[in-house]
Amino acid sequence: xxxxxxxxxxVSVSEGALVLLRCNYSxxxxxxxxxxxxxxxxxxxxxxxxxxxxxxxxxxxxFEAEFKKSETSFHLTKPSAHMSDAAEYFCAVTSSNTGNQFxxxxxxxxxxxx
Amino acid sequence: xxxxxxTPKFQVLKTGQSMTLQCAQDMNHNSMYWxxxxxxxxxxxxxxxxxxxxxxxxxxxxxxxxxxLNKREFSLRLESAAPSQTSVYFCxxxxxxxxxxxxxxxxxxxxxxx
Numbered sequence: 001x002x003x004x005x006x007x008x009x010x011v012s013v014s015e016g017a018l019v020l021l022r023c024n025y026s027x028x029x030x031x032x033x034x035x036x037x038x039x040x041x042x043x044x045x046x047x048x049x050x051x052x053x054x055x056x057x058x059x060x061x062x063f064e065a066e067f068k069k070s071e072t073s074f075h076l077t078k079p080s081a082h083m084s085d086a087a088e089y090f091c092a093v094t095s096s097n098t099g100n101q102f103x104x105x106x107x108x109x110x111x112x113x114x
Numbered sequence: 115x116x117x118x119x120x121t122p123k124f125q126v127l128k129t130g131q132s133m134t135l136q137c138a139q140d141m142n143h144n145s146m147y148w149x150x151x152x153x154x155x156x157x158x159x160x161x162x163x164x165x166x167x168x169x170x171x172x173x174x175x176x177x178x179x180x181x182x183l184n185k186r187e188f189s190l191r192l193e194s195a196a197p198s199q200t201s202v203y204f205c206x207x208x209x210x211x212x213x214x215x216x217x218x219x220x221x222x223x224x225x226x227x228x
Contacts, residue, residue, distance in 0.1 A: 006156075009154065034216065034217075036217075041221075041222075042221060042222075043118075043204055043206075043219030043220050043221045043222055044157075044204070044206075044217070044219045045219070046216045046217070049216055090156060090157065092217075101159060101162060101172065102147070102159070102217060103159075104149075104156045104157040104158075105156055106154060106155055106156040107156050
């Protein structure tokens with residue numbers, strides 16, 4: 001079975017501060033990991049994905065995530081928060097043996113304080 | 115280049131009524147999905163279709179039926195709506211068959227069951 005856990009349902013940062021959103025996964029086989037962002041009243045958009053190539057993955061809008069197998073983590077970071085980063089962020093996992101199913105975390109709502 | 119199109123965007127039903135949510139994608143994807151999104155619970159998979167002519171249950175299939183009408187279209191039907199089905203519903207697609215392909219999401223259907 002596969003799952004992801006997102007620690008912290010709400011995170012607040014000041015504009016210009018570091019953004020760190022946590023995701024830990026559980027998978028018995030090599031995982032494919034994703035971060036998605038959801039702006040109000042919209043569907044989800046892909047930020048970045050890990051597919052067993054480089055462990056440090058760069059995505060859109062200055063976000064990046066590092067795959068750490070020893071810690072079963074895939075935390076999302078951005079060096080300097082911008083007001084436009086305020087949104088809901090979801091971590092997701094899938095693998096070659098899940099029949100194309102993607103498993104999502106419960107989400108982290110990011111607030112950016114001016 | 116529409117991507118994934120869902121209709122309707124909003125719907126209010128009375129308990130016991132039926133309705134069908136429509137979804138179509140124009141990216142020639144093999145896999146299509148229906149998710150529901152509830153506060154604090156992230157996205158949960160209702161049904162998915164790995165290819166035309168096949169459908170499989172996800173985490174929360176009870177009370178729903180699906181039809182993969184052709185490669186483009188994947189509909190979700192509520193035969194007898196219940197208040198517990200009040201949620202935001204998202205259709206998604208991915209392709210081709212590799213699990214490391216990202217999901218493309220529709221803009222969602224906000225459903226209220228009174």
